[in-house]
Amino acid sequence: ICNTVIPVTDNRNSIHYEAESPDEVTFVIAARELGFMLNGKKQTSITLHELEPIIGSMVYRTYKILSTLSFSSARKRMSVIVRTEECQLLLFCKGADSVIFSRLVKDGQTFEAATRDHVSKYSETGLRTMVVAYRVLSEQEFSVWHDEFLNATNIVSANREEMLELAAEKIERDLILLGATAVEDRLQKGVPDCVDKLAQAGIRIWVVTGDKLETAVNIGIASHLLRKDMKQIVVTLSALDNSVFTERDKEAHDKACNESVTRQLHEALNEVTSLEKRSISCSLVIDGSSLVYALSRDLEKSFFDLASGCASVICCRTSPKQKALITRLVKINTRKTTLAVGDGANDVGMLQEADIGVGISGVEGMQAVMSSDFAIAQFRYLENLLLVHGHWCYRRVAAMICYFFYKNITFGFSLFCFEVYTSFTAQPAYNDWYIAFYNVVFTSLPVIALGVFDKDVSSLLCLKYPMMHQDGVQNIFFSWPRILGWMINGVFSSIIIYYFASSSILNQAFRNDGRVAELGILGLTMYTCVVWIVNCQLALYFSYFNWIQHLFIWGSISLWYVFLVIYGFFPPVVSTSAYRVFLEAAAPSAIYWIVTVATVITALIPYFAYKAFQTTLYPKYNELVQIKQHENR
Numbered sequence: 187i188c189n190t191v192i193p194v195t196d197n198r199n200s201i202h203y204e205a206e207s208p209d210e211v212t213f214v215i216a217a218r219e220l221g222f223m224l225n226g227k228k229q230t231s232i233t234l235h236e237l238e239p240i241i242g243s244m245v246y247r248t249y250k251i252l253s254t255l256s257f258s259s260a261r262k263r264m265s266v267i268v269r270t271e272e273c274q275l276l277l278f279c280k281g282a283d284s285v286i287f288s289r290l291v292k293d294g295q296t297f298e299a300a301t302r303d304h305v306s307k308y309s310e311t312g313l314r315t316m317v318v319a320y321r322v323l324s325e326q327e328f329s330v331w332h333d334e335f336l337n338a339t340n341i342v343s344a345n346r347e348e349m350l351e352l353a354a355e356k357i358e359r360d361l362i363l364l365g366a367t368a369v370e371d372r373l374q375k376g377v378p379d380c381v382d383k384l385a386q387a388g389i390r391i392w393v394v395t396g397d398k399l400e401t402a403v404n405i406g407i408a409s410h411l412l413r414k415d416m417k418q419i420v421v422t423l424s425a426l427d428n429s430v431f432t433e434r435d436k437e438a439h440d441k442a443c444n445e446s447v448t449r450q451l452h453e454a455l456n457e458v459t460s461l462e463k464r465s466i467s468c469s470l471v472i473d474g475s476s477l478v479y480a481l482s483r484d485l486e487k488s489f490f491d492l493a494s495g496c497a498s499v500i501c502c503r504t505s506p507k508q509k510a511l512i513t514r515l516v517k518i519n520t521r522k523t524t525l526a527v528g529d530g531a532n533d534v535g536m537l538q539e540a541d542i543g544v545g546i547s548g549v550e551g552m553q554a555v556m557s558s559d560f561a562i563a564q565f566r567y568l569e570n571l572l573l574v575h576g577h578w579c580y581r582r583v584a585a586m587i588c589y590f591f592y593k594n595i596t597f598g599f600s601l602f603c604f605e606v607y608t609s610f611t612a613q614p615a616y617n618d619w620y621i622a623f624y625n626v627v628f629t630s631l632p633v634i635a636l637g638v639f640d641k642d643v644s645s646l647l648c649l650k651y652p653m654m655h656q657d658g659v660q661n662i663f664f665s666w667p668r669i670l671g672w673m674i675n676g677v678f679s680s681i682i683i684y685y686f687a688s689s690s691i692l693n694q695a696f697r698n699d700g701r702v703a704e705l706g707i708l709g710l711t712m713y714t715c716v717v718w719i720v721n722c723q724l725a726l727y728f729s730y731f732n733w734i735q736h737l738f739i740w741g742s743i744s745l746w747y748v749f750l751v752i753y754g755f756f757p758p759v760v761s762t763s764a765y766r767v768f769l770e771a772a773a774p775s776a777i778y779w780i781v782t783v784a785t786v787i788t789a790l791i792p793y794f795a796y797k798a799f800q801t802t803l804y805p806k807y808n809e810l811v812q813i814k815q816h817e818n819r
């Protein structure tokens with residue numbers, strides 16, 4: 187009993203009741219069993235008040251559940267076998283209309299036409315429907331079947347699922363139709379807007395659902411995937427008359443289906459091509475039974491061509507396996523990144539097949555979330571995940587990798603330049619501890635700040651300009667020219683460092699008493715420039731500064747001087763070439779400081795000049811947004 191929608195199946199006829207106030211209740215009854223009627227009349231709604239005397243006068247009956255065949259998305263149905271008080275054995279089965287209707291015995295089809303009519307009416311209004319049927323079992327039939335079912339349940343092997351399915355197939359047949367139910371399954375808040383945004387970001391969206399065609403189309407319209415100006419192309423096998431094929435004619439049936447799907451796909455493809463010329467967009471709706479053939483080896487290419495020519499694609503009545511196959515088809519044929527979003531256990535295959543799986547936690551359990559890469563609570567958060575965090579993270583990770591190349595090349599290549607000078611005698615320019623601490627202490631924290639905090643535009647603007655998402659799709663920030671550019675920048679910086687330091691320090695009197703500088707001072711000067719340059723380069727790159735970035739960058743540089751002082755106090759056995767070198771030799775010398783400043787400025791000029799020209803002459807999309815953001819301040 188709940189208070190949203192009242193789907194009641196009366197005596198072999200389906201009536202849909204919709205509650206209008208909270209005290210109205212939902213009451214789903216297998217009416218044939220309970221004979222439910224109010225004052226001898228059909229009622230469109232019932233209040234708790236009216237219900238009380240009925241419940242009071244109702245005869246309660248006890249059913250003993252003997253066996254449950256649980257729901258699976260592949261079977262699209264579930265059943266219970268019960269023993270009534272009169273010791274009669276009954277099987278009740280509920281499930282998708284297509285599955286139940288095809289399992290009815292001849293005598294059980296009396297109300298099929300009327301129920302079908304009701305079911306399609308419910309679906310057209312966007313309700314999720316289910317058909318209920320029953321069957322009387324004999325004791326013997328049940329006991330034979332039950333042994334087999336228990337065997338299948340207890341088996342510990344890979345084909346357990348198959349055996350269970352086989353057992354279910356044996357008993358869930360020759361059913362007698364009882365009626366249909368419908369429940370409202372509202373779209374979550376914000377879905378249409380989110381779909382709109384994602385479409386604006388240039389993301390192609392396919393809906394793959396286990397629902398009925400009519401319901402799926404209705405949801406497509408509600409979520410703005412299907413629009414009035416689109417030509418809707420439907421590929422379905424529902425028009426095929428199955429009654430002409432007996433069970434033995436499986437092959438003939440398959441052949442007819444295959445031909446029908448082939449024909450429909452080709453006709454649709456022609457239509458799409460001709461409409462494309464008149465710039466009319468199309469949408470494709472295809473059902474699970476057609477997909478069986480459309481996803482076969484011969485037809486998958488035609489299906490994919492057709493689907494990729496359509497602006498929206500809706501696949502309905504799909505099994506979990508088909509969901510995964512569709513994802514794989516798109517992934518392989520487009521070679522693009524695929525992202526699957528799902529909330530139920532039937533989406534697990536799809537979530538794992540896609541490059542990125544996003545599980546929605548909610549009423550349908552945790553399976554989807556457990557097997558996904560990202561978990562969100564509502565569909566609309568996808569917008570934030572992709573357009574805001576997707577953009578930020580992509581830019582951060584790309585910049586971080588490029589910067590790693592840069593800073594290590596700057597460091598390593600300056601060592602190499604010195605090696606050339608020493609004619610490859612393997613004499614290192616830097617003290618061992620300088621080398622050991624480079625990536626661990628003096629340049630590590632600012633990179634973390636880049637990878638965690640940097641953002642080029644605010645989240646509001648990311649959502650306002652969804653096209654920025656295309657930066658990632660077109661791989662603007664991690665292209666070969668960009669990676670090579672950073673590498674060349676690194677080589678350039680290190681040449682400047684070596685050239686400036688060696689030519690200014692080595693060839694003239696360095697100390698007051700006229701002595702020239704020795705190797706320890708050259709290494710120290712070069713290393714000072716390296717630490718300054720790689721950190722200032724990062725400061726130039728940052729689009730966003732808070733106190734953490736400042737602390738990390740200027741802190742890392744200060745740490746270098748602190749380290750020099752402390753390390754210099756260690757006895758010469760430990761500090762070797764760095765013994766008191768900073769306090770006694772480098773710091774009192776003006777040339778050391780002048781070289782540092784000149785080298786840092788010179789090494790940063792190329793990046794600065796490139797950035798200034800590029801932003802003025804060929805701004806990227808995100809830079810245009812940045813300019814807008816700046817103007818609006």
Ligand SMILES: Nc1ncnc2c1ncn2[C@@H]1O[C@H](COP(=O)(O)OP(=O)(O)OP(=O)(O)O)[C@@H](O)[C@H]1O
Nearest residue numbers: 257259262263264280281282315395396397530532
């Ligand atoms: N617990 C159940 N018992 C019986 N039938 C069910 C049950 N749950 C769903 N069905 C029927 O099986 C069909 C397929 O269900 P499935 O879970 O595969 O997909 P869905 O929930 O309809 O859609 P989606 O793929 O969007 O989650 C449903 O449309 C419904 O008719």
Ligand SMILES: [Mg+2]
Nearest residue numbers: 396530532550
């Ligand atoms: Mg579901």
